Amino acid sequence: MSHSRVGAVGWRAALVGALLAMAGHAxxxxxxxxxxxxxxxxxxxxxxxxxxxxxxxxxxxxxxxxxxxxxxxxxxxxxxxxxxxxxxxxxxxxxxxxxxxxxxxxxxxxxxxxxxxxxxxxxxxxxxxxxxxxxxxxxxxxxxxxxxxxxxxxxxxxxxxxxxxxxxxxxxxxxxxxxxxxxxxxxxxxxEPASLALMLGGLAGVAGVTAVRRRRD
CATH class of the missing domain: 2.40.160 (Porin)
Incomplete structure (x- = not known):
């Protein structure tokens, strides 16, 4: 696995974790x-x-x-x-x-x-x-x-x-x-639609970044 892909996986995991935490701690x-x-x-x-x-x-x-x-x-x-x-x-x-x-x-x-x-x-x-x-x-x-x-x-x-x-x-x-x-x-x-919308928007962004990087790789 390339360094860029490893970095992407770590970044995605961190973002998803943060979004889930945000949704669960109102x-x-x-x-x-x-x-x-x-x-x-x-x-x-x-x-x-x-x-x-x-x-x-x-x-x-x-x-x-x-x-x-x-x-x-x-x-x-x-x-x-x-x-x-x-x-x-x-x-x-x-x-x-x-x-x-x-x-x-x-x-x-x-x-x-x-x-x-x-x-x-x-x-x-x-x-x-x-x-x-x-x-x-x-x-x-x-x-x-x-x-x-x-x-x-x-x-x-x-x-x-x-x-x-x-x-x-x-x-x-x-x-x-x-x-x-x-x-x-x-x-x-x-x-709490705002938290849900933010979380879904963030996950959609992660999916987009992942798709672009996969095409580049």
Whole structure:
């Protein structure tokens, strides 16, 4: 075997080893949560379909119960408003929440994410008629509590809705309240396509180099 071929074999082995190591040592797992309830009074026609992407550090995996770790984060959190009487569920407004939110804990069961506890996301104003009461627009604030998501409304933008003090209680119609339907969030793990794509791209490059060198030899 020529020196060039020996060098190529060693280089290929090193690259493949590095790519496999990269794919196998991610420092966090990503989960996608979805929910889709109707709101209820005072927005009886309002549906609020939600999506959230969360990052859970590997240190929390393979445990049971609540985990606290500074590496926990919300990557995105979105609510889509639609009319529940519309079979097509056409999106009428999208609320995109600031992800700079306090995360108290994430609850896991092995590699399964089963719940999240957060503070309130900053308020986002509703601008469509079915999110109005007596002709007034309201601000909406998302919060995760255990297995559930909840959407508060308030007539005044605040960090914490006044009716949230002491838990989910004390609504005042037309001033502050929350969805009559409190949905459980279904969390699913998200694969790591970036690592996989990088690994496959690297292996394809190795195959190309090998083919060229074989033709030269």
């Amino acid at each position: 420092d966090a797992a990503i989960y996608r949560g979805v929910w889709d309830p109707g709101y209820g009074a005072p927005f009886d026609d309002l549906g609020w379909k939600g999506f959230a992407t969360l990052q859970l550090p590997d240190s929390c995996l393979n445990t049971v119960g609540a985990c606290t770790d500074p590496g926990m984060s919300v990557v995105d959190a979105t609510v889509e408003f639609y009319n529940i009487n519309d079979p097509s569920q056409t999106v009428l407004q999208t609320l995109e929440f600031d992800t700079n939110v306090t995360i108290y804990s994430m609850t896991v069961n092995g590699t399964e994410l089963t719940g999240v506890d957060t503070g309130f996301f900053l308020p986002v104003q509703g601008t469509i008629p079915i999110a109005q009461y007596n002709g007034n627009d309201y601000y909406f604030q998302l919060v995760f509590h255990g297995a559930a998501a909840q959407l508060f409304y308030t007539n005044t933008p605040t960090i914490t809705p006044a009716c949230a003090s002491g838990g989910f209680g004390g609504p005042v119609l037309g001033v502050c309240g929350y969805s009559a339907n409190i949905p459980d969030v279904v969390y699913q793990p998200v694969p």
